[in-house]
Amino acid sequence: MKGDYQDLVDELSALLSVPATLENRDFGLIAFGAHDSDDASAMDPVRTRSILTRKSTPAVRAWFEGFGIARATGPVRIPAAPEAGVFRDRICLPVRHRGIVLGYVWLLDAEPGPTQAQLAAAMEVTARIGTLLADEERAGADLSREFRAVLTAERGWQYDMAVAALRSALGADAEGLHTVVCVTPWQQDDAPSARSLPGVAALCTVEWGAGPAAGGAEDRTGAAVGPGADDRPGRGSGSGTHDRAGATALAGATALAGATALAGAPAARSARRPEPVGADVPAAPRRDAARGGTALAILVRLRSADAFSPALTAADRLRTSAGGEAVTAGVAAPRRGLADLNTAWLEATSAARAARAQTRLGPVAQWSDIGPYRMLAALPANPAHDPAVRELLAPSHAELARTAEVFLDHAGQAGRTAAALGIHRQTLYYRLSRVEQLTGLDLDVGEDRLLLHMALKASRL
Numbered sequence: 001m002k003g004d005y006q007d008l009v010d011e012l013s014a015l016l017s018v019p020a021t022l023e024n025r026d027f028g029l030i031a032f033g034a035h036d037s038d039d040a041s042a043m044d045p046v047r048t049r050s051i052l053t054r055k056s057t058p059a060v061r062a063w064f065e066g067f068g069i070a071r072a073t074g075p076v077r078i079p080a081a082p083e084a085g086v087f088r089d090r091i092c093l094p095v096r097h098r099g100i101v102l103g104y105v106w107l108l109d110a111e112p113g114p115t116q117a118q119l120a121a122a123m124e125v126t127a128r129i130g131t132l133l134a135d136e137e138r139a140g141a142d143l144s145r146e147f148r149a150v151l152t153a154e155r156g157w158q159y160d161m162a163v164a165a166l167r168s169a170l171g172a173d174a175e176g177l178h179t180v181v182c183v184t185p186w187q188q189d190d191a192p193s194a195r196s197l198p199g200v201a202a203l204c205t206v207e208w209g210a211g212p213a214a215g216g217a218e219d220r221t222g223a224a225v226g227p228g229a230d231d232r233p234g235r236g237s238g239s240g241t242h243d244r245a246g247a248t249a250l251a252g253a254t255a256l257a258g259a260t261a262l263a264g265a266p267a268a269r270s271a272r273r274p275e276p277v278g279a280d281v282p283a284a285p286r287r288d289a290a291r292g293g294t295a296l297a298i299l300v301r302l303r304s305a306d307a308f309s310p311a312l313t314a315a316d317r318l319r320t321s322a323g324g325e326a327v328t329a330g331v332a333a334p335r336r337g338l339a340d341l342n343t344a345w346l347e348a349t350s351a352a353r354a355a356r357a358q359t360r361l362g363p364v365a366q367w368s369d370i371g372p373y374r375m376l377a378a379l380p381a382n383p384a385h386d387p388a389v390r391e392l393l394a395p396s397h398a399e400l401a402r403t404a405e406v407f408l409d410h411a412g413q414a415g416r417t418a419a420a421l422g423i424h425r426q427t428l429y430y431r432l433s434r435v436e437q438l439t440g441l442d443l444d445v446g447e448d449r450l451l452l453h454m455a456l457k458a459s460r461l
Contacts, residue, residue: 004132005030005129008022011125012093013033015118016118018108019108020106020107023104027064057085071101089110090107090109096127096130097130097134102133105129142193143166143201143204143299144203147299150166150338151345173201176301178335179302179335179344180332181318181330182349183295183298183322184293184295184296185322186322188322198313199300199302202298203296204296204297206294207293207294208349296322300314305334308334308366316363325363328356328365330352330353330354331367333367350374350377355370357373358370358373388441388455389452404432407443408453412449414428
């Protein structure tokens, strides 16, 4: 960008045969033309100070502004004022874009001076400078308020108005390809500047709860667990009362939540198959996981739907600056335009929660890679409130809950489960019978397995 300004200033200097100086509207130096004349007066104190200190004095600024340069639409001639430190007459070419002054081009005025045709051609060059300044100002603007308004607005006209405001602020970039990133927990007071992160269009902090009430889904893969072959001898059915109504109700609610999520989702964009849930042995469910707080939301521009590098780089840098290992990040599926930013935010928060729940997914997880957690994140919070699993998810039964989860992760295969846990099969059978007693569920029944598996996985979110 700096080179573009210099090229345009050099073009002006050559066009008018005088060295030109470009300053922003706050009289800060941007670029200046080379001085190769024998006329020493061309380097008067005002121009010298501007080049050396990159700004003008308040007295010089007041003198120039007194001639209406901020309102002018064409060249303005300004006489010398030795008392203000201005020893040479000047010509000011205001740099405007869409009626707004963004800077000034300064020329030393001398007889015979530039012709009207030269000045008209010079104003065309300043218009090109104005476009560059506007683009740079837009790119560096703090859009946190507009971005936050979109992410927190209620559905309907409020959301539509918030999107329209952000679209206006982003200009032509608004219709490009974007993704949304969530970094949580974010414990710093402010969001960093978008200009410090390549490809980032906007950042803001957002208060968020345990998770979205509904979310999108890119892949129809669920956490279905079938009744695997089990050769357990002498296994009792458990003494607790089987809560069939409760199991069926939660399974039905899960199906409804998943169907709702899938109905509102775009077509799948990732061909990558999620890893099986049991790729590693989970620790006991973390019931102390943060279910609220502050997150950092990032809107990232993408060149193509399969080039996530800007988003992943920004997520990793921000996660590291926010505290490292305890912080996770989620990346939503890419979308063109801004209309579905609310859905993208739900995806990003779900992916961040999944990365926190399952370490093999993180610390930076993409929505397309979190498999069954795409559906689990759409469930209501606090699965421990379900009567079938409430007692099992108590801290005093953490080892039993872990045993049940590993057993279900291994499709009910006792040999693999015992090996993964490092225990004897008889110990495993005893623990599973205790799980049945506590929950009233029958682990030979597919629906009961599904309920228990979902509850255990969801308890980590």
